[in-house]
Amino acid sequence: MANISNTNPIQVDGTGGLLNAEVMVSGIMITPSNATWAFIVKDKVGNTVFSANNTGNLGGMPPCVPFNSNGLVVTTVTNCTALIYLV
Numbered sequence: 651m652a653n654i655s656n657t658n659p660i661q662v663d664g665t666g667g668l669l670n671a672e673v674m675v676s677g678i679m680i681t682p683s684n685a686t687w688a689f690i691v692k693d694k695v696g697n698t699v700f701s702a703n704n705t706g707n708l709g710g711m712p713p714c715v716p717f718n719s720n721g722l723v724v725t726t727v728t729n730c731t732a733l734i735y736l737v
Contacts, residue, residue, distance in 0.1 A: 653724070659733035660722075670694060674737040675722075678702075678714045684729035691734070694721030695717040703728075 655668040659664045659679075662668070676702055680689050688703035713723040716737065724732075 655722075659735045662724055662727060662732040662734060665693075665724050665727055668734070670721050672718060672720050673722060674716060674718050675677040675700070675734060676716045677713070677735040678737045679733045679735075680730050681732070682730045688726050689728070689732055690724070690726035691719075691732055692723045692725050693719045694723060697724075716733060 653666060653668060655663055660668055676688075680687070680693075680702060682704065686704055689701070690698060691700040693700050699717060699722075700714065722734065
């Protein structure tokens with residue numbers, strides 16, 4: 651499968667640019683395929699707008715509060731797939 655960015659939710663299973671315009675993300679659902687996983691999304695200028703992995707304080711995915719982003723670029727997808735919901 652390849653990233654599908656012309657649907658809502660956006661379906662992600664690999665790295666790369668998804669959108670180049672300003673968007674409002676209402677939620678992100680990650681489906682890990684391994685005990686060790688990571689997912690990072692940045693805006694088009696390289697600022698991290700969402701990051702989750704199996705390590706850290708929570709040991710899982712933090713709650714996703716709706717946020718605006720000037721573009722979406724997935725820089726890390728390790729052992730997972732994701733659905734990105736837009737408003």
